[in-house]
Amino acid sequence: MISDKNIIAHRNLAALVDYSNLINSSLDLSFILNNILLTCFSKFQITKGIIALVDNNNFLELKVIKGFSSTDKEKFPKVKLEELISNSKMQVFISQYKISVVEKIESNSGTKGVVLLGSKLSKNPFTNEDLEFLKTLLNLGATAVENSLTVERLKNVNRELDSKVNQLSSLFDLSKEFSGILEIEVIGKLLVYSIIGQLLVSKYAVVTCSEKSINILESKYDIDQIKESLKICEYDKINESLDKEQIVKNYPDLSKFEIECIVPMKIKSVTKGLILLGKRVTNKPFSKSDVEYISSVGSLAIISIENASMIKELLEKEKLEKDLEIARNIQQNLLPKKILQYKEVSISAYSLAARTVGGDYYDIVKLDDNRVLLAIADVSGKGVPAALIMANLQAFLKSICKQNLPLDESTNLINDLISENTSNGSFVTFFWGIFDKFNLEFTYVNAGHNPPLLLRNGEIIKLKKGGMIIGVMPTIIPYVSETIKMEKDDVVIFFTDGISEAMNIDFEEFTDEKLERIVLEERLKSSDEILEKIKNEVDEHTKGAEQSDDITCLIIKVN
Amino acid sequence: MADFNVNLRGVGSVSVIDVKGYLDAHTAPELENMFSKLIVDKQFKVVVNFDQLNYISSAGLGVFMAFVEQMRDNKGDIKFSNMNDSVYNIFDLLGFPVLYEFYKDEKEAVNKFSNLG
Structure with missing residues (x-):
């Protein structure tokens, strides 16, 4: 059973x-x-x-x-x-x-x-x-x-691997993309998208820093507030990634924005920017591998940003060069092509524009059979703006000459006109005079220019009468003129500060004293010879140094 | 390399964006422009139809992160539909399904908006 x-x-x-x-x-x-x-x-x-x-x-x-x-x-x-x-x-x-x-x-x-x-x-x-x-x-x-x-467990490992592969492919994607972009703003946007898309973050900021200045590229925080907080906490000293705990402990100013992760963007171990991230929407903490990803994307981005700004600088420099070339052309065309000569007075002139172009100007205008007008000016500033003021000055000067007004009144007028046409503090030092060969009189007005030197019998008389520089404000105090009776062998040296302040390689100026000494020594020679001597001395002095300002000199000698 | 396309359609009060091809760092700005336009036009109910999208990178995903809060703050949303498995896997891997609604079919996603009035 x-x-x-x-x-x-x-x-x-x-x-x-x-x-x-x-x-x-x-x-x-x-x-x-x-x-x-x-x-x-x-x-x-x-x-x-x-x-x-x-x-x-x-x-x-x-x-x-x-x-x-x-x-x-x-x-x-x-x-x-x-x-x-x-x-x-x-x-x-x-x-x-x-x-x-x-x-x-x-x-x-x-x-x-x-x-x-x-x-x-x-x-x-x-x-x-x-x-x-x-x-x-x-x-x-x-x-x-x-x-x-x-x-x-294997599935988890696989998922982690997938996640790594995904991070790598977005890095690859970005490295291709970044290298082709020159707009810094676009780089910033892509950087942000790649991070927030990968890590699901909704609050973030990307800043770049250069020599103590912060530039906020992207921010979901209040820009002024975050800037202020970054300044307080010596942002440029952050050269390691920081997690939430470290931020709370060491950077209370930033932790108030609930920033949970800060990753520096470095070039050659110098912090050039920061990526600041708020908490993840999934509430997960930032893992080591996440921070590595952020750091890699950041490195790619900052290099592209640096490249882009370098190229931008280069383009700006090129534009400036172009600008200067235009200015030089304007300036050269404003100067007299041919220098008038008379039996009673010989005239010599020389002008050399500096590479960066200052604003020197001189002119010699025949008023009538007896009178010739001589002018010299130095416009403040450089480049195209200075050249345009100079062009204005020349136009006003030529038209005022035709009015046949006394020189002091003409100066009042020219100051009013230039003042109307200049802005942001531009001004002109200006000297002009009329030589009358019939009665050998020289009438001049000096509007703040380096006083021309009148050489007579081994003495120097500085021609200072006039008034303030022109172009600053409309004429309130009228300019005054002075008339000097000229004598045989009198020499007048007109010059700009490009001569007296010409620098040698040790940054020492040529000085007024040296100029005065030279002209006294040379006073018996012809105007051409005196001019040649001054030119040579200045050349000698500045040998090896870059010419920093325009050099202009105008000499008349009574025969 | 004309490898990405965005197209906008209106379905009732809902804006449907069709994305096509490869959505990566190179093409993400196109999608971004589309969203910026929707914000300007005050169109906050958006369905993105992924039917013809072959690939998406983090930068592409970032665009959705960048705009979703604004849409939701204005009683709208960004919903996804018709995504193929390989694209969905990327969304899934990064944890998007917790935060966004995914639908098999565009109609379903659109209706979800109208149900809420």
Whole structure:
């Protein structure tokens, strides 16, 4: 007679084979755990059961729970595997829910978790056979659990790898893109998009810094406030990435913006910019690999930004050069092409524009058969603006000459006209005089120009009469003129500060004294010779140095 | 390399943006311009149809991050539809599904707006 026991054993065995086939056919952890628990439910006729697995820190983590209300679930205490029995909270939980059996799930590599089962519906206690059967059940289950855990781990590793690959491909994408962009604003935008898209950040700022100045490229914060806070905290000394904790501790001014990550953008280990990021929308912290990504994108961006600004500078310089060339042309065309000569007076003139173009101007205009007008001026500033004022001055001068007004009145007029036509503090030092060869009189007005030197009998008389520089304000105090009776062999030297202030390589000026000494020595020579001498002396003095200002000299000698 | 296209359609009160080709750092500014225009026109309900998009990079994803708050602050949203698996995987990898709504079908996404009135 086949015993009941045998029939039961046979049935149990068949059930075990089914169960083993089922759980080993799946790699889905929750499916497996669910089946283990349900098999226990049906085998032992129980209504409550829990499976908890050991997590990385050896704590038990609820995976499947059946027969408990959701508030009851909450009461499952957080315990470590080794404290399972000794923990008082767990003891309370076990007695409260009448947990009858606690059994570990063991595999070759150690304990994977535990199964907790409630009491049987029949109220009968678990028999030894029940416990043996449970052990077998769990042994079979352990392998399946282990396999699925391994797969899950692999999936995570894969995901991390995917994430890395994705970061790398966006870096690659950016490196291609950045190198072609010359607008700094566009680089900033792409940088920001690549970071916020990759890391899901909604508050951010990107700043670049250069010699104590901060430039906010992109900001979701108040620009003035963030600028102020950055100034306070010596932004340019940040040369390591900072996490939330470090920011709170060391940069309270920035932590008030809830900035959680700061990454410097460096070139040759000098901080050239900063990337400031608020918290991630997913609430995850910035990982080491995230910071590495930000830092890589930042490095790419800052190099492109530097390149772009260098090219911009270069273009500006080229434009300036062009500007200067135009100015030089204007200036050269304003100067007299041919110098008038008379029997009674010889005239020599010379003007050399500096590379950067100052604003020297001179003119010699025949007024009538007896009178010739001589003018010399130095316009403040350089380049095109100065050249335009000079052109204005020449136009006014030529038209006023035709009015035949006294020179002082003409000066009042010319000052009014120039004042109207200049802005932002431009001015002109100006000297003009009319030489009348019929009665040998020289009438002049000096409007703030270096006084021309009148040489007579080995003495120097400086021609200072006149008034203030022109172009600053309309005439309030009228200019005054002076008339000098000229004598034979009188020489008048008109010059600009380009001569007296000509620099040598040691930055020493030529000086008025030296000019005066030379002209006194040379006074008996012709105007051409005196001019030649001055030119040579200035050349000698400035040898090897760059000419910093226009040089102009005009000499008349009464024959 | 005409490798990216954006097109704007109105479906009722919802703006549908069709994106096509490769959305990367190079082409992201085009999408950005489109969104800026929508903001100016006060069109805050947006569905992006990814049906013909083959690739998206972080810079492309960044554009959605940059505009979504503004849309939501104005009672609108940016919703996604018709995404192929490889594009969805990138969104998924970076955690977008927690923050954005994804729909299989454009109609579904558009209707989601009208349901809210």
